[in-house]
Amino acid sequence: xxxxxxxxxxxxxxxxxxxxxxxxxxxxxxxxxxxxxxxxxxxxxxxxxxxxxxxxxxxxxxxxxxxxxxxxxxxxxxxxxxxxxxxxxxxxxxxxxxxxxxxxxxxxxxxxxxxxxxxxxxxxxxxxxxxxxxxxxxxxxxxxxxxxxxxx
Amino acid sequence: xxxxxxxxxxxxxxxxxxxxxxxxxxxxxxxxxxxxxxxxxxxxxxxxxxxxxxxxxxxxxxxxxxxxxxxxxxxxxxxxxxxxxxxxxxxxxxxxxxxx
Numbered sequence: 511x512x513x514x515x516x517x518x519x520x521x522x523x524x525x526x527x528x529x530x531x532x533x534x535x536x537x538x539x540x541x542x543x544x545x546x547x548x549x550x551x552x553x554x555x556x557x558x559x560x561x562x563x564x565x566x567x568x569x570x571x572x573x574x575x576x577x578x579x580x581x582x583x584x585x586x587x588x589x590x591x592x593x594x595x596x597x598x599x600x601x602x603x604x605x606x607x608x609x610x611x612x613x614x615x616x617x618x619x620x621x622x623x624x625x626x627x628x629x630x631x632x633x634x635x636x637x638x639x640x641x642x643x644x645x646x647x648x649x650x651x652x653x654x655x656x657x658x659x660x661x662x
Numbered sequence: 663x664x665x666x667x668x669x670x671x672x673x674x675x676x677x678x679x680x681x682x683x684x685x686x687x688x689x690x691x692x693x694x695x696x697x698x699x700x701x702x703x704x705x706x707x708x709x710x711x712x713x714x715x716x717x718x719x720x721x722x723x724x725x726x727x728x729x730x731x732x733x734x735x736x737x738x739x740x741x742x743x744x745x746x747x748x749x750x751x752x753x754x755x756x757x758x759x760x761x762x
Contacts (some may be wrong), residue, residue, distance in 0.1 A: 533700055540704065546675030549689040549708045553678050560680045562687065564708040564725055572701030607701070617725045619687075619711050621680040626713045626721075630728035640733045644740025651744045655751030 529605045533573045536607070540571045550619075562619040568612040577603030669693040672709065686712040 551563035581599035615631045675687040691706040708725040715721075 537700060540702070545691075545706075546673050546687055546689040549706050550675055550687040553680075558681065560678065562678065562685070562711075564687075566705075566707040566727065568706075569704040570701075571703075572696065572699060574700065609701075614729070616708055616727050616729075619685065619723075619725075621678070621683060621685055623681050626683060626685060626711065626723060628711065628723050628725055630726045632732060633729040636729050637732045637736065640736040644736050644743070647740050648743040648747055651747045652751075655748060655755075 529575050529577075529603065533575060533605065533607070536571075536573070540569060540609070559620060559622040562621070564616050564619065565613050566616050567614075569609065570611075571607065571609035573605065573607035575603070575605030577601065665695045665697075667695055667697060669695070674712070682716050684714040686714070688712060 548567055549564060551565070554561045554563070579599075579601040582597070614633060614636075617628050617630045620627050620629060670690065670692050672688065672690045675689065678685045678687075688709045688711065689706060690709045691704060693705075694703040696702050707727070710722050710724045713721045713723060
């Protein structure tokens with residue numbers, strides 16, 4: 511039995527370079543999120559006052575790609591298998607990725623004839639959720655401790 | 663040389679001219695590169711605005727994240743409250759157990 515396994519010959523059918531290019535272009539877009547323009551919005555003019563909204567953003571992203579290729583030539587097979595000759599080749603590849611962007615307002619910059627001030631924006635929902643969680647922890651501990659030691 | 667795992671960057675944006683004042687927005691970003699993988703995390707937040715008047719006097723106004731401050735304060739209070747509850751009950755329980 512004579513088995514020859516060839517390396518990648520460029521006939522795999524899956525263009526890995528294209529996949530990598532796509533990933534690289536997406537990565538460049540991802541890195542662009544670390545810019546000032548993503549944090550400060552376009553100035554809004556209201557009469558003689560200009561308002562600049564600001565936001566915090568968090569971008570999480572991940573990619574992966576891989577490919578494989580194999581080839582085999584069979585000539586003059588001996589032994590239990592019937593003699594014959596043939597070629598076989600195969601290739602495969604794939605990639606995947608995912609990401610998420612989280613953004614929330616932080617403050618507004620107000621530029622008026624009186625001067626410049628930064629007004630913070632408080633997200634009530636987040637604050638209330640934090641308060642409920644904190645009270646829940648205290649109440650949970652209170653209930654746990656007031657029950658007394660558990661007996662088996 | 664490999665990529666840095668944590669990259670911090672502070673950058674200023676395009677200035678905005680209003681009422682004779684020039685406002686420079688400043689942001690800070692943290693980028694975490696996953697070693698051995700494509701991707702990562704970018705956290706980008708406003709840091710401050712620099713206000714320059716016609717005289718060239720500069721003033722730095724920090725951008726305060728009130729939501730984050732409140733969250734930290736509430737979670738800290740919750741943690742302290744939980745620990746105090748545990749300590750108070752633990753102390754009051756110990757003498758009762760000793761009597762038995």
